[in-house]
Amino acid sequence: MTSSSASSRKNLSKIACNRLQKELVEWQVNPPTGFNHKVSDNLQRWVIEVTGAPGTLYTNETYQLQVDFPENYPMEAPQVIFLNPAPMHPHIYSNGHICLDILYDSWSPAMTVSSICISILSMLSSSTVKQRPEDNDRYVRNCRNGRSPKETRWWFHDDKV
Amino acid sequence: MASNGFGKSTTSFSPPSPSCSGNNNNDAGDFECNICFDLAQDPVITLCGHLFCWPCLYRWLHHHSHSQECPVCKALVQEEKLVPLYGRGKNQSDPRTKSYPGMEIPHRPSGQRPQTAPPPPPNAAGANPFGNIGFGLMGGFIPMATASFGNFTLSTAFGGLIPSLFNIQFHGFQGANVYGSTAGYPFGSNTFHGGGNSHDFSQGTGQVQRQEDNVLKNLLLLIGFLVLLTVIFLC
Numbered sequence: 475m476t477s478s479s480a481s482s483r484k485n486l487s488k489i490a491c492n493r494l495q496k497e498l499v500e501w502q503v504n505p506p507t508g509f510n511h512k513v514s515d516n517l518q519r520w521v522i523e524v525t526g527a528p529g530t531l532y533t534n535e536t537y538q539l540q541v542d543f544p545e546n547y548p549m550e551a552p553q554v555i556f557l558n559p560a561p562m563h564p565h566i567y568s569n570g571h572i573c574l575d576i577l578y579d580s581w582s583p584a585m586t587v588s589s590i591c592i593s594i595l596s597m598l599s600s601s602t603v604k605q606r607p608e609d610n611d612r613y614v615r616n617c618r619n620g621r622s623p624k625e626t627r628w629w630f631h632d633d634k635v
Numbered sequence: 636m637a638s639n640g641f642g643k644s645t646t647s648f649s650p651p652s653p654s655c656s657g658n659n660n661n662d663a664g665d666f667e668c669n670i671c672f673d674l675a676q677d678p679v680i681t682l683c684g685h686l687f688c689w690p691c692l693y694r695w696l697h698h699h700s701h702s703q704e705c706p707v708c709k710a711l712v713q714e715e716k717l718v719p720l721y722g723r724g725k726n727q728s729d730p731r732t733k734s735y736p737g738m739e740i741p742h743r744p745s746g747q748r749p750q751t752a753p754p755p756p757p758n759a760a761g762a763n764p765f766g767n768i769g770f771g772l773m774g775g776f777i778p779m780a781t782a783s784f785g786n787f788t789l790s791t792a793f794g795g796l797i798p799s800l801f802n803i804q805f806h807g808f809q810g811a812n813v814y815g816s817t818a819g820y821p822f823g824s825n826t827f828h829g830g831g832n833s834h835d836f837s838q839g840t841g842q843v844q845r846q847e848d849n850v851l852k853n854l855l856l857l858i859g860f861l862v863l864l865t866v867i868f869l870c
Contacts, residue, residue, distance in 0.1 A: 549699040583670040584706040
């Protein structure tokens, strides 16, 4: 099998490849609760199933996260989006983009896919209403040409959800 | 490069290529860089205690980060306060193997070396080596009842160092005392280098008579010595 889906992007550097393989091994030994990595041969794009935690608005709902790694991972954050349908959440746009600071400005190379997943599940779990962000329509319209969320200038204002 | 044969079931996964298998035992994890997750190369440690490869940390701080923060804990990182770790092993591979393409990584910061410890004061320097030797010998050989051997060594050592009449005589009867009592008092030899103070013999319990004799003889010798000194001085 070839990784055709990743052909448009630059291949992972050797360091990125090494690190991702280590992360994958670690994931398989000790996956974060509520997540399931869908097996594929593509190291550069992970698809991860996330199941809403019990006792939250998203209990037993399953969504899919798509994680794309840049050539310079982990120096640069991966691009993380929800595949359609994205959960209804005040910080998740209908095109799957997630407003979460660690995915952009606050990324640190010491973070891992696993730690990102936990942050996202935590974000879902602390939600009190199932609704889209206020500016959802405008934002999604702006992204119609397939813009990556990493090119968005995010404004992180809400630390409660 | 992106596809490395991960199409196996998750349970039976095995590291797919030797280049990344490394050693996955947990012990090595203590020495893995927090950025590349490999065994740290040119390791440096921040004041907050987090370990990185120097090239990884340099690259993060200078080319990707917007702030001088520790990637793990966000504490301020000052390059001049990084501590390099110098292990025993030599770099088997060319350090440039971890080069980041198109990037010049300067040498990692060198260790900040405090000045060497000051030498011990002259008094201690004179007495301690012999005390230590004596202690070692006595401790080692007492089970074989060769206390005399240790004492003998000490005596000759001292005699050689200060070949004065006083010292030689003193060791003469110090020996007699040690033969009788040292077996139970391996530390007797430690007081030996006190240089003829009477408390040397206070440990010889059960030999009070001989002790008193020794003290008297010692005192006599001391007086004689002082008289001798005075005579020499007056001349």
